[in-house]
Amino acid sequence: MPKQPFSNEQTYFALQEVERTHLASQENQSLKLEEERAREKALHFMKCPKCGQPLEETPIGAVRVDQCRACAGIWLEKGELEAIQKEEGGFVAKLFDVFHK
Template identity: 55%
Template sequence: MPIKPSDSEEEYFARQEAERRRKIAEERQANIQEEERERERSLHFMKCPKCGMQLEEITFGDIRVDKCFSCEGIWLDKGELEGLQSKEPGFVGRLFKAFRA
């Protein structure tokens, strides 16, 4: 006589299977998100956040800023504002003057 799995066994295996499928779905979702992030990153790398045009990296002393020659925006990376703050008085003014059209 075949052994019929008990209800609790069926429930256990169904739960196991559901958990396995959930993990697969989560991994798939994470991969899609990572691909999406990578696509966004490469699409927007060194593009002006304001107007979307190409940014140019300009060095002034030991400070490097990303400058947009389309909308004239100037963008700073992490830590660069702090770097500017530690400069001698007048540095920022000279920096802006150098980039003015």
């Protein structure tokens, strides 16, 4: 017996199922990406980029920078160098000028 073509109703529901499956797949991928980002952040938060040891906040004037007690590295977040430069001036201002050339 020859196959009968899909009716309009069958085609409609098949397309709806394909779209639903596609949207569910996209949502699943988004959730997995968010979970991966959260996991990566938890693994690396307040860890030294150089040696992986924990970072501690250390005050430099009114600014608190992240410092590694193992390798003595100092890590600055966005805007911290400018804040230190405004507060301290002198050597830090010259250092800041070197990085902005």
